[in-house]
């Protein structure tokens with residue numbers, strides 16, 4: 705696990721920024737995510753835990769490289785692994801996004817049901833079950849779907865961090881403002897020289 709400052713991150717990647725905030729993703733986090741997307745230009749972007757799609761909408765508006773965006777979530781009434789996340793389950797996953805490139809995939813048991821053999825992606829954004837087991841499972845699924853880039857949101861939550869910190873190639877960005885936190889891992893390049 706590497707840690708880099710926000711300043712170093714933006715010296716390496718040309719900054720893309722927005723002022724809008726998602727309900728769960730403040731601009732300081734969104735800017736890191738958008739910057740990575742604009743740099744790596746994924747064609748198929750997959751979000752685990754799309755919720756109503758606030759972040760998806762911002763990403764799609766900003767990132768023209770994306771040809772297909774798959775947002776995965778669970779049906780209303782699903783019991784989340786962590787009680788604290790129960791109120792996050794959307795009434796209608798992805799309902800805020802009206803973009804032809806977007807598809808919501810609502811799976812009764814969540815990401816565990818993903819047919820990874822038939823789903824490949826250039827970039828996977830993990831923001832679903834934040835328990836350590838959930839993040840591990842989702843990362844293992846993502847690794848079967850992509851040889852591109854994985855992004856984790858809510859890195860600053862202890863359970864997320866516990867798993868992500870075990871990954872030697874993961875990079876967390878130390879953000880200047882208090883935020884939920886972002887980490888990422890580039891799979892298609894050798895470990896970056898920072």
Ligand SMILES: C[S@@+](CC[C@H](N)C(=O)[O-])C[C@H]1O[C@@H](n2cnc3c(N)ncnc32)[C@H](O)[C@@H]1O
Pocket residue numbers: 726727728729751752753754755756757758759760776777778784785789792793794813814815816831832833
């Ligand atoms: C923090 S919210 C995601 C916020 C969203 N990514 C955004 O930026 O607007 C977490 C989401 O993960 C979903 N979720 C929780 N457990 C899940 C699971 N096992 N599989 C898929 N989605 C899950 C919740 O329903 C919720 O929509």
